[in-house]
Amino acid sequence: MARKPRVHYPGAVYHVMLRGNARQDIFADDEERHGFYALLAEGVERFGYRLHGFCLMSNHVHLAAQVGALALSRIMQHLGFRYTQWFNRRHARVGHLFQGRYKAVLVDAEQREPGVTAGASGQVSQCTSEGETSLFLPARVVARRNKFA
Secondary structure: OOOOOOOOOOOOEEEEEEEEHHHOOOOOOHHHHHHHHHHHHHHHHHHOOEEEEEEEOOOEEEEEEEOOOOOHHHHHHHHHHHHHHHHHHHOOOOOOOEOOOOEEEEEOHHHOEOOEOHHHHHHHHHHOOOOOOOEEEEOOOOOOOOOOO
């Protein structure tokens, strides 16, 4: 049975979750987190979406992204493909890194605080919990030259 196409709302904010296959870690160290961060920056510049915040957990990622004319599915396809390629080369492996499709929840604009996305605000506390390998960086993403080009 075919999958239902995702609905695209230009200007909408989504809480996006991308999980490691079989709950495996998708970040082995800070270099990989910074590599993912660089790909986010590249995507912001290339595809013109806005990143309000993100949280990189050891085995999954949360993003608060506001899309423009380009559909979120295209943005996530690029991000997942590029990071998986780099991760697999780095670890001399093949195959899937992410489990299935990403999950995206539309964030209601009336529930958001100024400058904060409601869906991501609940995840920030998880990012700072004890015992979890994580990196939370502000959404002010600046594109830079990196090894993914």
